[in-house]
Amino acid sequence: MRTKLHLIVLCLAMVAMLAACGSEEKKADEKADVQTGEVAPAGKLVLGVAGAHSGDLASYGLPSVNAARLVAAKLNAAGGVNGMQVEVVAQDDQCKPELATNVATKMVSDKVSIVLGHICSGATKAALPIYLESRIVVMSPSATNPPLTQSGEYPNFFRTIAPDDAQAALEVSFAKSLGLKKLAVIHDKGDYGMGFANFCKQFIEADDEMEVVLYEGVTPGAVDYSAVIQKIRSSGADGVIFGGYHPEASKIVSGMRKRDLAIPFLSDDGVKDDTFIRVAGEFAEGVYATGPMDFSTNAIFQEAVAAHKAEFGSDPGPFFPEAYSAALALLTAVQNAGSTDYDKVIEALRTQYVDTPVGSIKFDAKGDAEGVGFAVYQVQDGKYVEIK
Structure with a gap:
């Protein structure tokens, strides 16, 4: 009976020691975290x-x-x-x-x-x-x-x-400075691309010297955009404004150039990216895009x-x-x-x-x-x- 009692006391002592060690280890870890720049969650x-x-x-x-x-x-x-x-x-x-x-x-x-x-x-x-x-x-x-x-x-x-209404106003103003009068406005049907295109359309229509001869949405991720390129050609547009991102823009401008449609191509900050240039290759040359000011x-x-x-x-x-x-x-x-x-x-x-x-x-x-x-x-x- 005495031996069992000694064993119980010994076990309790060992548990207390382990708990104390765990507490000290946790404090040491927290201290180490602070020293290495990693702090406790709080x-x-x-x-x-x-x-x-x-x-x-x-x-x-x-x-x-x-x-x-x-x-x-x-x-x-x-x-x-x-x-x-x-x-x-x-x-x-x-x-x-x-x-x-x-x-x-x-x-x-x-x-x-x-x-x-x-x-x-x-x-x-x-x-x-x-x-x-x-x-x-x-x-x-x-x-x-x-x-x-x-x-x-x-x-x-x-x-x-800045928001797209400011970007679109600059885009249309620049298109006018290039002497463009008949614009095809193309977009990718998304909140960004279509929103930008809508503002461009509004600004063009508010100008007596310019007109939108084609307003068309394309489906992102499509392999080929030859149908919209043909519509651009048939519309008699002397320039294209595209609202969207570089994957679609690179395909559209490449398709235009391959079909000898050499009219100016203007786009937004979704296209002002070196990835567009890499994907479009030689066909990227001459493309215009608005983007954040140079700081x-x-x-x-x-x-x-x-x-x-x-x-x-x-x-x-x-x-x-x-x-x-x-x-x-x-x-x-x-x-x-x-x-x-x-x-x-x-x-x-x-x-x-x-x-x-x-x-x-x-x-x-x-x-x-x-x-x-x-x-x-x-x-x-x-x-x-x-x-x-």
Whole structure:
């Protein structure tokens, strides 16, 4: 009986020792986490990054992930945001609305604090109601569909790029400067492409010297666009304006050139991407596309590009400056607000300027960045060059 009692006491002592060791080990791990820059979950500020990280439009989305990581690393090295280390969590929506809703739901369940994204307007529109219901602030570097801000439906949404009505006005004005009078306006039927095309159509029809001789939608992902190319030829158009992304634009312009249809081809920032030039090859030469203004003389822009080259060994892709600016704006707003409180972060975004690669910006009551805009570019000798 005494022997059994001794064994019980010994077992209890061993359990107590193991528990104490476990507690000390946990404290040691937490201390080590702090020393290595990895903090306990309660000390993290989670920045979600949503966009096309695979598929045809990954070249638009991956630069945003890189931008977020660079900004997070810079701020973490300086002590974080309000003492919290920034953790970047990326989710891939392939620019598809049906995937974007899943991504937004995952972001909410993962308890992200703020979101950089989405990239494409259709995906952004699909995801925003989910973020709004959960009171999460979202900022896109590239979703240009005007109603995203102008409708007033999404007070939680901001962007570091100008909307498509401004882009379309510039596009039509430039088309007129080229002497074009009869325009074929083509789009990809999506929120972004069709929205841009609709604005172009409105601006053309408001000009007594110009007219829309063809307004046509195409199906994204089609192998061949010979039918719409024939319609362009038959319409008598002296120029084409396309609203959409580079996969469709490269096929249309290549088909036009192969059929000796040499009229000017103008498009949007969904086509101002080196991927378009690589895919369209020689047929890309001479194509015009509007895109964000050139901020290459901005010191913060230069610093961000240099950081990208040092970290990833390459030049950043499209919308990188806008994404870097969005990450800076979001995280600075949290810093200025003193917390991730929804109302305080929104107030900080609307009232306090932040220096970014696209300039010193704050946001208007609708969520658009003040002071950003578009420029016209042309493919010359295999590269996009700004038209002054």
